[in-house]
Structures are given as C-alpha cells and as structure tokens.
Amino acid sequence: MAIATPSKTPTAPGGIKKASRRVRRLSTRDKIVLSLMVGIPTLVHICLVWIPTLVSVVLSFTKWDGIGGFDSIQWIGLGNYKEMFTVSPTFWPALEHNFIWLAFFVLLPTPFGIFLAYLLDKNIRGTKFYQSVIFLPVVISAAVTGFIWETIYNPDNGLVNSLIGANKPNSFYIDWLGNAHLNLWAVLIAASWKQAAYIMILYLAGLKSADPALTEASQLDGANAWQTFFRVTFPALKPINIIVLVVTIIESLRAFDLVWVIGGSNTTKPGLELLSILITNNIIGESSLIGYGSALAVVLLVISIVPILIYVYQNFRKEQQ
Amino acid sequence: MSTEVITAPPTASAPRPAPKPRRKPIRPARVVLHGFLTITALIWLVPTLWALYTSLRPISDTQAHGYFSIAHSLGFSNYINAWNQADMAPYFMNSVYITVPAVLLTLLFSASIAFFVSRFNFKINIALLMLFTAGNLLPPQVIITPLYRLYLLLPLPDWLSNGSGLMYNSLFGVVAIHVAFQSGFCTFVLSNYMKTIPVEISEAALVDGASVWRQFWQIIVPLCRPAFAALATLLTIWIYNDFFWGLVLISSGSERPITSAIASLSGEYFSNQNLIAAGALITAIPTLVVYFLLQRHFVRGLTLGANKG
Numbered sequence: 234m235a236i237a238t239p240s241k242t243p244t245a246p247g248g249i250k251k252a253s254r255r256v257r258r259l260s261t262r263d264k265i266v267l268s269l270m271v272g273i274p275t276l277v278h279i280c281l282v283w284i285p286t287l288v289s290v291v292l293s294f295t296k297w298d299g300i301g302g303f304d305s306i307q308w309i310g311l312g313n314y315k316e317m318f319t320v321s322p323t324f325w326p327a328l329e330h331n332f333i334w335l336a337f338f339v340l341l342p343t344p345f346g347i348f349l350a351y352l353l354d355k356n357i358r359g360t361k362f363y364q365s366v367i368f369l370p371v372v373i374s375a376a377v378t379g380f381i382w383e384t385i386y387n388p389d390n391g392l393v394n395s396l397i398g399a400n401k402p403n404s405f406y407i408d409w410l411g412n413a414h415l416n417l418w419a420v421l422i423a424a425s426w427k428q429a430a431y432i433m434i435l436y437l438a439g440l441k442s443a444d445p446a447l448t449e450a451s452q453l454d455g456a457n458a459w460q461t462f463f464r465v466t467f468p469a470l471k472p473i474n475i476i477v478l479v480v481t482i483i484e485s486l487r488a489f490d491l492v493w494v495i496g497g498s499n500t501t502k503p504g505l506e507l508l509s510i511l512i513t514n515n516i517i518g519e520s521s522l523i524g525y526g527s528a529l530a531v532v533l534l535v536i537s538i539v540p541i542l543i544y545v546y547q548n549f550r551k552e553q554q
Numbered sequence: 555m556s557t558e559v560i561t562a563p564p565t566a567s568a569p570r571p572a573p574k575p576r577r578k579p580i581r582p583a584r585v586v587l588h589g590f591l592t593i594t595a596l597i598w599l600v601p602t603l604w605a606l607y608t609s610l611r612p613i614s615d616t617q618a619h620g621y622f623s624i625a626h627s628l629g630f631s632n633y634i635n636a637w638n639q640a641d642m643a644p645y646f647m648n649s650v651y652i653t654v655p656a657v658l659l660t661l662l663f664s665a666s667i668a669f670f671v672s673r674f675n676f677k678i679n680i681a682l683l684m685l686f687t688a689g690n691l692l693p694p695q696v697i698i699t700p701l702y703r704l705y706l707l708l709p710l711p712d713w714l715s716n717g718s719g720l721m722y723n724s725l726f727g728v729v730a731i732h733v734a735f736q737s738g739f740c741t742f743v744l745s746n747y748m749k750t751i752p753v754e755i756s757e758a759a760l761v762d763g764a765s766v767w768r769q770f771w772q773i774i775v776p777l778c779r780p781a782f783a784a785l786a787t788l789l790t791i792w793i794y795n796d797f798f799w800g801l802v803l804i805s806s807g808s809e810r811p812i813t814s815a816i817a818s819l820s821g822e823y824f825s826n827q828n829l830i831a832a833g834a835l836i837t838a839i840p841t842l843v844v845y846f847l848l849q850r851h852f853v854r855g856l857t858l859g860a861n862k863g
Contacts, residue, residue, distance in 0.1 A: 395622030438857030
C-alpha cells in the first residue's frame with residue numbers, strides 16, 4: 234500500500250488559493266466559454282445516462298405497454314417486482330446465470346489473465362509477440378466473436394465435435410449451443426477467451442508500474458517466486474487489483490452481445506437467459522412491457538451499483554482528503 | 555503510484571531500469587515458460603484461424619471433403635459472395651458515419667470537462683468526475699428502456715435523422731449515446747493527464763492575456779496529443795465494435811452499422827458456415843487493421859485509465 238499511494242497529482246494547499254484568485258480574474262466572456270465547455274457535455278451526459286436511470290426506477294412501479302400516451306401509464310406499486318420474483322419463469326434463471334457468469338470469470342479467466350501478465354512481465358524474449366497474439370480477441374467485437382465460436386461449436390461440422398468425433402453417424406451427438414445444460418458453459422469459454430486477454434493487458438500495465446526494488450528485496454531475503462508474488466507484488470498492487478475486480482464484475486453484468494448473437498434471435502434460448510437479454514427482449518421483442526422491463530433494469534442497477542461505488546471510492550478517496 | 559504514462563505528458567513512458575547484463579545460459583525454467591506461452595498463444599489463435607480457414611474454403615470443397623479436412627482449394631470467393639449478396643458497403647458507411655463524429659465529439663467533450671476540472675479548482679470537480687465515471691460503468695441495459703422511449707419522443711430535423719424525423723432510427727441518436735457514455739472514461743483519463751501539465755504554463759498564458767478558449771485549444775490540447783492518440787484508437791475500436799446501441803436504437807436493418815447488422819444479415823443471406831465466417835471476418839477487418847497499425851496506442855489507451863493508482 235505504501236508504494237501504491239504516493240500520487241503525483243498536485244494537491245498542494247497553495248494551489249487552491251491560487252486557483253480561486255485566478256477565477257476572479259476571468260472575464261465575462263471567459264466565464265461564458267467555460268460554462269459552455271462544462272455545461273454542454275454534462276447536460277448531454279445527465280440527460281442521456283442519469284435521467285433514464287432515474288426514470289427506469291420510476292417506470293418500474295408502473296404498467297405501460299408503450300402504445301398509448303403517457304396517460305395510459307398505470308401506477309401498480311410493487312406489482313412488477315412481485316411478478317418478477319414469483320411468477321416469471323425467466324427471472325431467476327437469468328439472475329442465476331449472471332452470477333454463474335461472474336463466478337466463472339472470477340475463478341478462471343481473471344486469474345489466468347493475471348498469471349499470463351505475471352509470466353509476460355519476466356523480461357522474456359518475444360513478450361510483445363505473445364501479447365499481440367493473446368490480445369487479439371479483445372479487438373474483435375463480441376458480435377463477431379459469436380460467429381467465430383459458432384464455427385467451433387457447430388454440432389455437425391464445428392471444430393470441437395469434429396475433433397472428438399461427436400458428429401459421426403452412430404456417435405453421441407453434442408449440441409453445444411442448443412443444449413440448455415451446456416450452452417452457458419460453451420458461451421462462457423468463448424467469453425473467457427476475451428476476458429483473460431483483457432485482464433492480462435490491464436495487469437501487465439499494473440506490474441510495469443510496480444517498484445522492481447520490492448521484488449528484488451524479497452528475493453534477496455530468500456523468498457521464492459510464489460511467496461514473492463503473493464506476499465509482496467500482489468498486495469502492493471492493490472489499486473490495480475481493485476480495478477481488475479471491478480472490471481470483472483461489470484463485464485459479467487454487461488454480458489450481452491455474444492449471447493444475443495449465439496442465441497440467434499429475439500427469443501431467449503433456454504439456458505442462456507441473462508438480465509440484459511430479458512430487458513432487451515422487452516424492448517425489441519414481441520412483448521413490450523415497459524414497466525416490467527424497467528423493474529428488471531432496476532435489479533441490474535442495484536447489483537452494478539456495488540462495483541461502481543467501489544471503483545469511485547477507490548479512485549477519488551485521495552482527492553477528497 | 556501514478557503511472558509513467560500519465561505523469562509525463564510530453565515524453566513517453568519512463569522505462570523500468572534495464573536488467574543487469576548477464577550471460578544467458580539456456581535455463582530449463584525459461585524453456586518451460588516459452589513452451590507454455592507458445593501453447594497458450596496457439597490455443598488463443600485457434601478459433602480465429604479456424605474461422606479464417608473455413609471462410610477461405612469454397613463451399614464445394616467443404617461439401618466434398620467435410621469441414622474437418624485438408625483443403626483442396628482456397629480462395630476469397632466466400633468473401634466476394636458475402637460482400638455482394640448482403641450488399642455490405644452501405645453498412646460500413648453507416649459505421650463510419652457513427653464512429654468518426656462520435657470519436658471526435660467524445661474527445662472534445664471530455665477534453666473540455668477535463669480542462670475545467672484540472673485547471674480551475676472549483677468545488678464541483680470531484681462531484682463532476684464521479685458523475686461521469688460512475689455513468690460510464692453502468693450496464694447499458696439499465697438505461698435502455700427509458701432511453702428508447704425518449705428517442706421515440708424527441709423530434710429531430712430531417713437532415714439529421716435520415717428522414718425518420720425522430721432521434722430513434724437516426725445515426726445522430728446513436729452518436730449521441732456513444733458520446734454521452736464514453737465521455738466518462740475519457741474525461742477521467744484526460745483530467746489525470748492534464749493535471750500533470752505544470753500550472754505555470756496556463757498562468758504564463760493568462761498573464762499574456764490569452765482567453766480561456768485559447769489556453770485550452772492552443773496550449774493544453776496540443777500538449778495532450780499522446781493521450782488523444784491513445785484514446786482515439788481505443789474509442790474507434792470500441793464504438794465500431796458496439797453491437798447494442800445500433801441494434802436497439804435503430805429499427806430498420808439498412809440504417810444499422812455493420813457490427814449490429816451482421817447478425818440479421820447472416821440469418822438472411824448467408825446460407826452456409828463458410829459464408830458466415832467470411833461475413834464475420836469482413837466485419838472484423840477495420841478493427842484488425844487499426845489494431846495492427848496502432849497497437850501501441852490502443853494498449854496504452856486501455857491501461858491509461860486503469861493504471862492511475
């Protein structure tokens with residue numbers, strides 16, 4: 234922690250005084266320019282991001298099919314939530330799948346990405362080459378990733394079934410993306426292909442910023458590689474660890490494109506329900522249940538607030554002091 | 555520990571002290587390490603290479619020999635067919651019309667806020683930064699329902715809305731949400747970067763009677779060029795790769811950007827695996843080109859935000 238905190242951000246107490254003096258010297262024209270420079274982007278951001286977030290919360294207590302005007306909106310209190318928690322056949326599976334997604338990401342691709350970063354950080358020859366190759370999936374859109382993995386998972390002529398011989402006549406037949414017990418795991422492997430690479434690059438930057446003297450000192454003290462990493466390097470990288478954790482949670486909640494492409498259409502495939510998919514189905518699907526869709530969005534919001542607060546706290550704690 | 559990349563604006567990153575020169579005997583540990591990394595890299599390449607291999611084989615070849623076989627002929631016929639059958643060119647133009655203005659506007663907006671936040675120590679700085687950063691992290695699906703209704707309500711002049719008369723179904727609407735969403739991350743990165751530019755520079759300009767706009771446009775913005783390069787590369791790939799906004803906020807297929815359109819195009823026009831793979835890879839070409847040409851900037855852009863400790 235001690236090495237991680239010193240920030241080079243200039244927050245000298247004198248700075249504030251200087252700044253306020255400077256502000257007073259601004260001309261009227263400067264003040265107008267400044268307010269426009271801040272006002273327009275802030276207004277756009279608030280109107281398109283935060284107001285819809287709040288409206289989502291309000292709409293979640295209503296019933297509206299979106300066809301009639303605003304006067305056809307009915308206030309139904311907690312009705313949508315009651316339906317979601319008790320009646321809906323898709324809500325609990327979706328929530329479960331979102332959490333499986335998160336657990337899978339935390340347990341496999343994220344540690345693997347950190348491990349790769351650790352290996353690539355050891356002054357080895359060709360490290361740039363390995364990085365470029367492994368990082369490639371991050372650059373490819375999730376939609377295209379979906380198509381690429383369909384050529385892998387296709388039950389008749391995909392790579393996996395061809396390799397294990399599951400597509401031959403009289404053999405067992407595995408429909409990786411169609412089978413409701415398998416498809417989530419198949420998709421998770423495709424998603425991990427991107428996630429591990431993403432974490433690798435983030436962590437590599439973190440490792441580069443770490444103080445090499447620390448590692449050397451612990452090695453001189455006789456610590457082995459394992460001890461050096463887990464007792465010295467890893468704790469010293471707390472800020473980047475938190476960012477990696479936040480990125481992992483947020484990415485699991487945002488999961489959408491890959492599943493939508495592999496799911497094939499607006500109808501949710503059994504086994505692949507996710508909160509993000511259910512919400513979107515309520516907009517461009519056949520049924521337009523605006524209140525219910527908003528209630529789903531509120532659940533997603535409540536879950537995502539946790540990592541967002543962690544991230545904001547982590548980043549702005551120093552400045553607030 | 556602030557990162558080397560953010561803290562030193564004009565110069566590049568401070569390299570880590572060079573390893574002590576020493577003779578290099580071949581050590582078994584290194585061999586294992588290289589072996590492991592090579593295998594991992596190969597495994598990571600397999601999906602893309604398999605899709606590429608499939609896309610290069612004519613359908614007659616795979617029909618005769620199966621997909622899991624040595625190709626008897628390879629060629630770009632699937633690419634040409636996919637391009638022509640689905641008439642992909644207009645979708646690429648839609649992507650350009652969305653990506654270029656969105657990247658430029660995002661950078662302008664975030665630079666403006668970052669300039670204010672880093673140069674004028676007003677009380678709302680942190681509140682503003684927190685607002686933008688938190689907004690950037692929200693899953694898009696949290697806001698989509700009201701946003702969709704909002705876009706159906708907001709009128710837009712015809713020249714901006716390709717004739718729909720609404721924010722909904724207009725490229726402008728998609729650009730707007732990209733700018734609103736992405737400016738959070740960029741503001742955060744740019745404000746950290748601008749904080750490292752000495753205050754004396756602005757003060758000198760102020761003494762010389764430069765207006766606020768002049769300070770911003772002629773002094774601060776040019777000094778941030780490395781950060782802009784990194785962010786522009788990152789944003790181009792991010793926005794081009796976006797699937798969700800283009801899918802939901804544009805109803806008719808022909809107005810969609812290519813990344814969002816590819817899903818419905820493949821269902822409609824691509825009758826076999828080979829064509830689907832070719833169509834998907836055509837969609838990925840622009841990002842791959844940007845990545846190979848500007849890889850350094852892309853990786854730096856990604857890590858700029860994360861690396862601020």
